[in-house]
Amino acid sequence: MTASELIAAHPILETLIGLAILGLAAWVAYTLTRVILIRLFGHMTQRTSFVMDGLLIEHRVVHRLAYAVPSVIIHAGAAFIPGLPEPVRLLVENVASAFTAITLVLALGAFTNVINDLYNRRPDAANRPIKGYLQLVKIVLYTAGAIVAIAFLIERSPMLLLSSLGALAAVLTLVFKDTLLSLVASVQLTTNDMVRVGDWIEMPQVHADGAVIDIALHTVKVQNWDKTITTIPTYRLISDSFKNWRGMFESGGRRIKRAIPLDLASVRFLTAEERARLRRFTLLRDYLDAKQAELDAWNASHPERASEPVNARRLTNIGCFRAYVQAYLKAHPGIHQEMMMLVRQMPPGPAGVPLEIYCFTNTVVWVEYEAIQSDIFDHLFAILPEFGLKVFQQPSGWDIQQAADASGPEAGRLALLAALAQEDRQAAAR
Template structure:
C-alpha cells in the first residue's frame, strides 16, 4: 500500500502533494514530540532520583523537561521542510521562519523554567537562615526579563527574515527611550545589588518604614518590589529602589543579639519623696534584695555623719537615706535577680529630671528573649510588681486628678 501511495503521489496536483507532505511532516513532529516527552518525563526522573543532587533537581526539573520536549516539533519541521514535495518557495520561507521563531520561543520558555527551578531549589535548600533568607528572586526576574527581550528580538528577526543585529542597532538608536522605559527596572536592580552585597535586607527581617506604612516582616524580595507583612497581616509593597533612597529601620540586630530593650519610666509623685527614719530602715531591711544595700549604706552614712563632728547634729547637716533612692536600689536588685532579664547587656535604673507630671524613674534593660509575646509578658510582670510595691517605700505614682478625686474632695469639704 505504501508503494501504491508513492506511485500515486506524483500524479496528484502539486498543491495536494505539498499538503500531504506537510500533513505527514506535522504527524511526524507530533509523534517525535510524544516519544521525546515520554522519555524525558519517565526516564530522566529515575536518573534524577538516583543521583539526588541539587544541579540534577534543577536541570532535570519536570517543568524544564516538559518545556524542552516542546522544542522538538519545530526542530523536526525545520529539518524536514525541505523534503516536502512541490512546496512553494514563499511557503517554504514562511514556514521555516515560523518554526525558527517557535523554536526560539520554546527555548526561552525552557530557560525561564530553568530559572524558576533554580529559585525553587534555593528557597528549599537546607542550611538555615544564611541560605534561605538571602533571596535571589530579583536576579531570577532580571534574567527572565533579559531572556524575554533577547528572545523577542530574535523572534521578530526570524519572522521578518532579517539579522538580529539589524534590530539591535536600531535599539541602540533608541537607547534614550529604553532608559526611560526601564528606569524603574534599572534603579531597582542597582538597589537590589546594594542591598544584597551589603547584607542590608533579608527575607524574615522586621523593618519599619513609616513613610510607606510598613511595619512588619519582609516576606518577599523581588526585582521591582519588596513585600512587607505588617503586624495586622496587611501587605505593604515597597519599590526596591526606595529602600536605598530613603531610610528605614531594620530590627535584625535586635533579633540576633538575643535581647530586646525595655525603656520605660515610672512617674512618682514628688510629694511622696521623703527621708527614711530608723523604723523605716529596719522594716525595709527585712526585704532580702535590700538587706545588703541597706547594710552598706547605713555604715557609709554613720561614717560620714561621724566625720562631721558633734557640732553638726542638725538634721539638715546629716546624711540620710531617702525612700526614692532606696526604691531605685530595690529595682536594680530586682532586675538583677529576674530570670527574664538579660544580665549580659546594659541594665540601669536612673532618676530623670523632675517634671510637672512627677519624678520619672526610668528602667533601661534588655529581656532574655526577643519574642514579642514573651517580651510583653516579662515587661508587664515587672511593672505590675513595681507599682504594687511602691507603698512599701512610702511612694505614690503621679496621677492627674480624676472626676472621682474631685467628687471625694468636694464631699470631704462639705462635711467640714
C-alpha cells in the same frame, strides 16, 4: 475516479494532505518527546538523590524543551510539502524558527528558577540571595530571545537589529530605569548585607513593619505583623532609611525602656522606723547598711550641720526604691546581666517624676519578652506602697466623684474646678 486521479485533478488536496501529515508528525514527536523526557527524569529522581531532576520537572523545564521538537520538525518538513507556495513555505519556516528560539529561551528562564531553588537550600542563602541577579539574567535572555525571534520573522541578522538599538539607547534607559536602579540597589544590599530574608525591618514611610519574606530584583516583600503584605521597590531601601532588628536578635537580648511616673507629693525622707521596716527586704539590706554608714560618717564629720535634721543627710524613700529596683533587676532570672542595666530619675514635670528602667531581657522571643517585662512592672507597681510612694495619674471622674461625696456638693464643685484648672496648666506646659 481513483485517489491518485483525484489528487492529480485537484493539486490543492496534495498540499493539504502534506500539511496534515506534517502536523500529525509534529504532534506525535511532541507527545513522545514529552513522555520520554518526563519518565526519564522521573526515574532519575526516584533512583538518585540529585534534587535537580525533580526541580527540572517541577519548574517545567522539560515541558518547554519538548515544545522545541515539533517546531524543528515543521521547519525541516515544510520544504517537502508539494505544491506549497514559496512565500508560505518561508513564512512557515520563519515562524517555526522563531517559535523554537522563544521555546529555548523560556526553558532557560525556567532553568534559572531551578538554580535559585538549589541555591536557597544552602545554609547561607538567606544572607546572600541571588534571586535579583537571576531575574536580571531572565531579562537579558528574554530580550535576546525576542531579538532572535524577530530576526527570524523578518529574515534579518540579529546583529543588524542590535546595531539599530543603539539609536534607541535613551529610550531604553527610560524604559529600564527601574530595572537599572533596582540592579544597583540589589548589589548594594547584598554587598553590604543590609537586609536578608527573615529580617524584621521597620519602614514607616511605606507602612512596613514585619519580616522580609522575599527579595527580588524590583521589589522586597514584607509581611507585616497584621499579616498584610507591603511591597517595597528595592531602590527605596537604598534611597530611604529603615530600621533592621537583626542586631537585636543576634545580640540575644531585647531592650526594656519604660518609666514609672511617681507622684512628687509622696517623695520624702525616711524615719528610723521606716528604715528598720525596709530591712525586711533582703535585696535592700546591703544598700541600707552601706548607705547608712556613708551618711553617718558624713554627719559625724559635720557635727554643726548634723545637729539639725534639716541640714543632715538622710535616706529618702525614692532613693531606696531606686536601689531596690536595681537590686531586683540584678536578681531577676529573665534579665541579661551582661548588658546595660540602669535605673534613673528623669526630669520631673507636670506628670510627676519618672523613674526609668533601662535593661535587656535574656530572650528575644516576643511573647517571652512581653511576659518578662509585664512581670517586672507588675511587681514594682505592687511594691510601691511599701516605700510610701504613689504612682502619678490624672484625676478621673471617679476621683472627683469620690471627693464630692466625701466633702459635700460645694466642695465637689470646687474640686472639679481645681481639677479642670490643673488639666489646663498641664496642657499649656505640654
